[in-house]
Amino acid sequence: MPSVYTFTHSHNDILNALVEVFSIGRGTMREQWTTQAEILVEPVGWDALWKLSKRFCKKFEARFPCIALITVTSVDYEELTADVDVLSVQHESVSLPERVTDVPFIELWPTVKQREEFVNAEGTAEFIDLMRFYYENLWMPWDDQDNKVILSKTVEDRMSLWLELHNGSIPNSVARSIIMLRNSAINAHEKLRELDSSLCEGGMADEDDSLLPSNYISQCAEMNANLDSLIPKWSLYEDPLVREHYLALARTKWQENKSKRNVVALWQGGSMKEFTNISNFLKSKVSNEQNLMIMVSAEEGLSLEPEEVIVCSSNYEVPEMPLLRISLCSFNGATLKATEMRSCLLMMSEECKIQDLILNCARVNTIIVMRAGSLHVKNCKFSDDSENCQSDFAQGIVAMSEAKIIVEDCTFENFYSGLVVHEGAQVELRNCAIKRCGVGIQMYSGSHVKLDGTVISSCTEQSIRCELSANVDYKGAGMDGLEVASNCKIGAGNLQQEVLVVKQDSDML
Known part of the structure; x- marks a missing residue:
C-alpha cells in the first residue's frame, strides 16, 4: 500500500x-x-x-x-x-x-x-x-440535530475535556465513565442509522407511518430517549466549571475505593445448585483482605478497577475499555466475546494475568493487544470459529514494543497470525500449540521470542515469519531474537525451512 x-x-x-x-x-x-x-x-x-x-x-x-x-x-x-x-x-x-x-x-x-x-x-x-x-x-450525536448551532466555545470546552482525558488529570475510573458515556451515545446514534437504512433498503422510507414495521417506531423511540437522557450527563463533563466540582468529589471517592482490594465475580444468574458451587469456589479463591462483589454487568464490574475478575457464567461479552493491573480467570471455564464488532477483544497494559478462559475472535480482528508491561497467560484457548472465509487475517496476541508476555499451556487455532511480536517486545511460549494458522508467529527486528515445549503445525504460509528492518541486509540473515528449545516441534521439523526471514515493507500504513 x-x-x-x-x-x-x-x-x-x-x-x-x-x-x-x-x-x-x-x-x-x-x-x-x-x-x-x-x-x-x-x-x-x-x-x-x-x-x-x-x-x-x-x-x-x-x-x-x-x-x-x-x-x-x-x-x-x-x-x-x-x-x-x-x-x-x-x-x-x-x-x-x-x-x-x-x-x-x-x-x-x-x-x-x-x-x-x-x-x-x-x-x-x-x-x-x-x-x-x-x-x-x-463530535457528539446531537451535533447533527436540525438547527443545532455549534459555537466555538463548545469546541474549546470539548477540547479541554479531551486534553484532560489524555494527560492524566482525570482518574482512570472517571475517564472510563466519560468515554463509555460518549460511546453509548454514538452506539445509540448508529442503531438509529441502521434502522433508517433498513427502511431505505426495503423501499419504505417515504411510506405512511401506519405501514412501518411494528417494532420500528418503538425502537426509534427507545434510541431517541436514550440519547436524550445522555445529554444532561454529558453536560456535567463538558462544562469546565461543573466538571472541576464533579471531579473533586470523584477523586475523593476514587481514593477511598483505591484502598480496597476489589474482586468482581461476573454471574448472569442460574440455579441454586450452581450458586452453591460458585460460592464454594469463591470462598476458596478470595481472601479475607479482599472485597468481593457479584455483578451481572461486565462494564460496571470492570469500571471499578478490580484487581481480579472471576467469570462465573459460561459465556460473557466484554466491553471495549483498556485494562491494566488486572487478573482475569473463570469458574469452570468461560468464553469471552466482544459486545460488537471492533479491533480487539482485550486492550491491556502494566501487570496483567489471564487464566482458564476461552477467548473468541468472532467479532474482532485481534484477541489481545498488550501495549506495555507484563502479561501472564495460562491454560487458555485462543480461537477464531468464524465461518466467513474473509476472516483469515485475525490475530491471537499482538505484543507491542514494551510488552513482556509469558504464555503457558495455551492453544492458538485458525488465525492468520497466531502471535505478532513487534520490535522491543519479549514473548515466551511454554507447552503451547499453534495450529491451522496462516503464520504461526510473526516477529520483527529487535523482538525476542523463546519457545519451550511448543508445537507449531498445519500453518498454510509459514510456521515462523521474521521481518527485518528495511535498512538491514537480510540475505542469508537469521533472526537473533528467536530461541527454540530442542523439545519443540516446528512444522515438519526442519527449522531452516520453517522460519522465513524477509525484509520489512516500509510502505504499509
Whole structure:
C-alpha cells in the first residue's frame, strides 16, 4: 500500500484550526464543515487509502479493520462523502465492489503519490485530518440535530475535556465513565442509522407511518430517549466549571475505593445448585483482605478497577475499555466475546494475568493487544470459529514494543497470525500449540521470542515469519531474537525451512 499524508500539529494548533471552522458563520455543524470542504477538498481524481468503517465491513462481510486503495470519482460536499472506485485491497481474500458510493471523507487518507498531476492532495488531506480529529474525539450525536448551532466555545470546552482525558488529570475510573458515556451515545446514534437504512433498503422510507414495521417506531423511540437522557450527563463533563466540582468529589471517592482490594465475580444468574458451587469456589479463591462483589454487568464490574475478575457464567461479552493491573480467570471455564464488532477483544497494559478462559475472535480482528508491561497467560484457548472465509487475517496476541508476555499451556487455532511480536517486545511460549494458522508467529527486528515445549503445525504460509528492518541486509540473515528449545516441534521439523526471514515493507500504513 502507498504512503499517505500524515500531520503532526500541537493541540493548540488543532484547537485554533477548529475554532476557525466554527467561527465563520452561525450555521449547523455540517454546514460549517461543508463551507470549508468546498474550498479545500478536490472534487475528483484523487487517490487515497480507505479504512473501512465497521458499517462498511458489516455490509461487505469483511473483518474490521480493512484497508483498500481507491480513487475518488466525485464528492458530495453537503454530505461530506465521496463516491470511489476500488483499485486494490490490502488482503487478497477480501472482495469489495468495484464502485462504492457515499464513503465519508474521514475514512479516506489521500496518498502522497497521485496519478493525477495537478491534484492538491496535501491540502485535501490536511482538511480531512482536521475533520477526522473532530469526529473521532469531539463530535457528539446531537451535533447533527436540525438547527443545532455549534459555537466555538463548545469546541474549546470539548477540547479541554479531551486534553484532560489524555494527560492524566482525570482518574482512570472517571475517564472510563466519560468515554463509555460518549460511546453509548454514538452506539445509540448508529442503531438509529441502521434502522433508517433498513427502511431505505426495503423501499419504505417515504411510506405512511401506519405501514412501518411494528417494532420500528418503538425502537426509534427507545434510541431517541436514550440519547436524550445522555445529554444532561454529558453536560456535567463538558462544562469546565461543573466538571472541576464533579471531579473533586470523584477523586475523593476514587481514593477511598483505591484502598480496597476489589474482586468482581461476573454471574448472569442460574440455579441454586450452581450458586452453591460458585460460592464454594469463591470462598476458596478470595481472601479475607479482599472485597468481593457479584455483578451481572461486565462494564460496571470492570469500571471499578478490580484487581481480579472471576467469570462465573459460561459465556460473557466484554466491553471495549483498556485494562491494566488486572487478573482475569473463570469458574469452570468461560468464553469471552466482544459486545460488537471492533479491533480487539482485550486492550491491556502494566501487570496483567489471564487464566482458564476461552477467548473468541468472532467479532474482532485481534484477541489481545498488550501495549506495555507484563502479561501472564495460562491454560487458555485462543480461537477464531468464524465461518466467513474473509476472516483469515485475525490475530491471537499482538505484543507491542514494551510488552513482556509469558504464555503457558495455551492453544492458538485458525488465525492468520497466531502471535505478532513487534520490535522491543519479549514473548515466551511454554507447552503451547499453534495450529491451522496462516503464520504461526510473526516477529520483527529487535523482538525476542523463546519457545519451550511448543508445537507449531498445519500453518498454510509459514510456521515462523521474521521481518527485518528495511535498512538491514537480510540475505542469508537469521533472526537473533528467536530461541527454540530442542523439545519443540516446528512444522515438519526442519527449522531452516520453517522460519522465513524477509525484509520489512516500509510502505504499509
